[in-house]
Amino acid sequence: MINEQNSKQNEKHPSVFEPIPLIFNTAIAVFGAIIGLQLITTLGVSPNTSIIGALIAILVSRIPLKFFKNFRSIHHQNLMQTSISSATFGAANSLMIPIGVPFLIGKPELSMPMLIGATLAMFTDATILYRLFDSDVFPASNAWPPGVATAESIIAADKGGKRAYLLGIGMLLGIIGSYFQISMSAFGIAFIGNIWALTMFGIGLLIRQYSTSLFGIDVNQLYIPHGIMIGAGLVALIQIILIFKNRQKQQVGAETDTIRVTRTSEEMKKTIGFGFLAYIVVASVIALLGGLITKMSFGMVIVFIIFAAIAAYFHELIVGISAMHSGWFPAFAVAFVTLLIGMMIGFPPVALALLIGYSASTGPAFADMGYDLKAGYILRGKGKDPQLELEGRKQQYITALLAFGIAVLVVLFSHQTYFLQNLVPPVDKVYVSTIQAGTSPQVAKQLLIWAIPGAIVQLIGGPSRQIGVLFATGLLILNPNAGWVVLAGVIIRGIVLKIKGKEAEVPMSILAAGFIAGDALYSFFNSMFHMKTIKTK
Secondary structure, eight states, rough: OHHHHHHSOOOOOOOOTTTHHHHHHHHHHHHHHHHHHHHHHHTSSSOOOHHHHHHHHHHTTTTSGGGGGGSSSSSHHHHHHHHHHHHHIIIIIIIIIHHHHHHTTGGGGOOOOHHHHHHHHHHHHHHHHHBBBBBBSSSSSOOOOOHHHHHHHHHHHOHHHHHHHHHHHHHHHHHHHHHHHHHHHHHHTTHHHHHHHHHHHHHHHHHHHHHHHSSOTTTTTTTTTHHHHHHHHHHHHHHHHHHHHHHHHOOOOTTTTTSSSOHHHHHHHHHHHHHHHHHHHHHHHHHHHTTGTTTTHHHHHHHHHHHHHHHHHEEEEEEHHHHHHSSOHHHHHHHHHHHHHHHTTTTTHHHHHHHHHHHHHSSSHHHHHHHHHHHHHHHHHSSSSSHHHHHHHHHHHHHHHHHHHHHHHHHHHHHHHHHHHHOOHHHHHHHHHHHHHHHOOOHHHHHHHHHHHHHHHHHHHHHHHHHHHHHHHHHHHOOTHHHHHHHHHHHHHHHHHHHGGGGGGGHHHHHHHHHHHHHHHHHHHHHHHHHHHHHHO
């Protein structure tokens, strides 16, 4: 049982290279990559397959044969869900979206240079998160809601009893609610994340939904959400730097530390420096392979490389912050902000295509690995055994890298088949149409104006609440009634905690995990059904 496993000090974490689990993890990664490509090109979505991977691992562990005994370990189950989710998000978001842009813009010969650049960016993305996870910037103790859902599903299957009952009820309600078009993942997230951040997230969702009917304006058309995200994002980056500096002044393990973390300020410093240098190198590779030196002046190429690296880092951190607090990340919208600024700088269309592909390739792998490491953190006892936690985290990181490698191979050998059928991620069409339409000084003015309130809101909330970034995230997402669902969940959570006290937190978290898991299961199989329907037409 899980309590027995976590009570053992110096428990040895299984290796990803054990033969039988390695075979299964490879197979499930191939499956995840294929599913990711199919759904991102036909429906424009990439499902969270972590829950699917966890359920497959649980089912395999129940087969009464010696061959499958390794999968009775919750740690092996965690590695399996890490493998499938990494391959899915890697293939769909980090690779297929970037290489579709040059194809649509009429430069299919640049798809391969873009694939090389996106691959390097994806591996860099995951490495940075691995080295920043459980730091003051990205604490393991923060929400990371999909990770909580995955962990609770595995724990419930392992322990049974009341926990399994609550999770089952939550999953059933999640499936029913999703069937009736209620965003049950949003409802579940309200029980897990930071209340202030989620309240602003819900308000942002409502403003986006009702801005046209109530105020006669479409905030998205006026680039209001984008401007607010720029302002909030810039302040968030400054806050991250200040966190780092303040951490340096404190002694590691001192009583002044409010959160015990496993990543020191020195490791944070090295990671931040490594990340920026790595993104500079990747941007240089993309510029060189993309032939930008023949299309722009040398000075403009240098500007492109520096801006692309900064934009990639900005995109990654903002997506990571949103994912950590809300479980949702506006990767498309933040990449779109990068594109708008690039257009204002004056980069030519080919450079813009490579820029938006590069920016889009960062963030998803960062967020997804955060979810997976959060699941592992819970399953390993929330850091009670530091040695087990660090070794388990390392094994998850290796698993993710192997899954990303499989995703690269799947995309490499299959993307031409999709392109020949004119199947590309729908979001790429938005990027390309924007590049072709051009921009105007009016757009720049709107972004600058709305960056000011975005910065102020983020500043008021402080680095722990991230209300500015989450408010902007809500404004960037059009999801009917999700705002009402989030706010209803926050209110219910507040009432229950007022009546029952802190003892209600664990049952609510398990129910919330069930809501999120049920929503993920329904979305996955519903997407598969629609994909099959499209194919038969």
